[in-house]
Amino acid sequence: MPGRSDAEFLIGRPLPRTVRERVRAEPVAVEHIEAVLELTTLVQGPREALVAAEVDFRDVATAAQTEWACERAEQRLREEFPMIRRVCLDPTPGCAQRRSEGLNPWP
Incomplete structure (x- = not known):
């Protein structure tokens, strides 16, 4: 990232x-x-970072579509930010889905 201290x-x-x-x-x-x-x-080192995210996927996405979406998201992140070395994406129901299931949206 040029220009950053x-x-x-x-x-x-x-x-x-x-x-x-x-x-x-x-x-x-x-x-x-x-x-x-x-x-x-x-930030894990001078040129190394980790990204972990809870991600809401389309409710109608198949398991395979979800897996490939994770792969594409990771690829995009690494291409845009070469310092990102580790990406962990956690499929998580969004607020609307949690409410429809009777779950607290923010446990």
Whole structure:
């Protein structure tokens, strides 16, 4: 990330807010992904970061479509942000689905 100070990428900290916003937008551009519900980013080294996200998939997406959507989202993230080395996407029901099932949307 040109023009950034090294202090912004200290180990153990989240990526800068502007980068996190861009990271959050990438998976949503993938077919079958509706929203990123929760996002965690963690700088693990000078040029290494982890992304973990709870992701809401289309309710009618098949297991195979969900798996391939995860693969495409990970690929997009790594292409756009070469420092992202690890991506963990957790399929999570969105608020509307949780309400329809009688579950608290924010446990």
